[in-house]
Amino acid sequence: MTTTATIGTKKITIDPVTRVEGHGRVTIHLDEENNVQQARMHIIEFRGFERFILGRPYWEVPVLVQRLCGICPVSHHLAAAKTMDRIVGGENLTPTAEKMRRLMHYGQFFQSHALHFFHLCSPDLLFGFDADPAIRNVIGVAKDERYADLAVQGVMMRKFGQEIIKATAGKKIHGTGAIPGGINKNLSIQERDMFLKDIDQMVEWSRQALNLAKNYTVEHLEDLASFGSFDSNHLSLVREDGAMDIYHGNLRAIDAQGEPIFDQVDYQDYTDYIAEEVRPWSYMKFPFIKSLGPEEGWYRVGPLARVNACDFIDTPEAEAARKEFMAVTEDKPNNITMAYHWARMIETLHAAEKIKELLNDPDLQGTDLVTKGERRHEAVGLVEAPRGTLFHHYQVDDNDQVTMANLIVSTTSNNVPMNRAVEKVAEEYISGKPEITEGLLNHIEVAIRAYDPCLSCATHAMGQMPLIVELHDACGNVVDKKTRD
């Protein structure tokens, strides 16, 4: 642990934030008495997708943009494909195409949530936030005889989800299944039977994981209720009847008490409702609900927001779990940051139930895969990614070339909440402490991890640099920073 004195203040850097997907850094500024003056999470990469995609043919986009993120490539693949469906006038997909895409998406939820819960977060929950960092990882979990089975379950659940993605998209990571107006394959009987063999086991393991997350939250409720928690608005897609739907629906936003801010908004009009603020003191854009303005309009997305915002879940076990979840806060929205884990496991069970339902649907063996209609020049495509609402928006000209691209990735919407969580935990656990240990710093990362941030996605157009340098200059140019050690 090293701290440095800068002008009048000390600064601690957590770099990189680990056991999250992607590259991030936290800086905490302290005064002489170790009181926290400022705590922030930074995204330190910039890639510029929205610019370099211009001029590419539209059919390339669903395959190209998923290189934003290797953790949830399916989300970008599908959001882009849904936009391009409208560009080719093929948004009324054939049943086979829509169900194959849904199967792909539930497979991705299943693998992504399992990865997050077992591989990345379980060490914190099982060993404690300030356990020895040498064992505080998934291998530590696997080597502990109390939890070895659990680690294997996590690995096998993720594998199942990845195999579903491979069977629907062609490849586990960066597949090609969804094409403008449809899908390029159906599910063979052999593939279906292979999954049917394992699905009951997956449902059972999802129940167990849900119980683990629920019991953990309920047992620690008193501490967790304040840990990095705060009231917020919540945003999610919901189906027309108010059900949770991660593939398609309309936008709903509620406030911290559950009162609607807007409901059943057609997302083609999203620019009327959502904007992203640029603030001089931060590198990240701050999405907000326009009617509430930048100060009040920020919101959370992801499992917590989805479970809070929907009226019900259309699979029986997940719906029962949702009711139990909502009962804790007397049917008002749950605003506890660490409750994300519980909500995420409800969705995992929901995904398993949905996969089972789809596998038994003969439409998946249909052969009518693609539709098209009248061309459009502009469209918006949304899905609920594992980490929250994902916006893709493109314009395409008569030469089939992309002329405008705008993306709001899920993690961006959680920027304000994550920074709030970091501030709160820093205040509570770091401020005024004579010695700041590694374990205390991990508390901050625990709060960030609850959001399952995908910093890979978030870097598509974030991060800002004071100037642009040549490679040879860069080598000698060290930013003032210290790393904990």
Added chain:
Amino acid sequence: MTKPKVATTSLAGCFGCHMSLLDIDDRILKLVELVDFDKSPVDDIKTFTGRCAVGLVEGGCANEENVHVLQDFRNHCDILISMGDCATMGGIPAMRNTIPLQECLDVAYKTGVTVYNPDNVVPNDPDIPLLLDRVYPCHEVVKIDYHLPGCPPSADTLWEALVALLTDKPMELPYELIKYD
């Protein structure tokens, strides 16, 4: 006997190569019989604890920090591997190489359709690494011992390569495992 160590990092990549490494699934339990993991985003080791036998690098170099991390990996690893197309040749992020960087920034902060920026500011802070003029493949920055193509390389490719290196066998990957998509 202490086990050899493996370190991994993601530079200007999408994490997909790391995900592919996790796609070795239950073989990960065999892998940790062969090796210990050192610095890696999947554990909480943030700085090298010692010399590593193998370093796996995902992503090319897009900013000065990527360069520092890559040099650090070269200094600590006996064998350094470019994992995936981004590390090997810049990959999709290198599509920005033909475009003036300022244009990328303007789209992100000023002209994007959902941007709300009344003061027309572009944020600026020393905690953000300086961007390089373009995205560089790793071997243009440090010496790289092996290149594993693929976006990402398949789990089998990564597994075969690692096991060969760690057990001192020749790395003879079958043709099917060498792919660029």
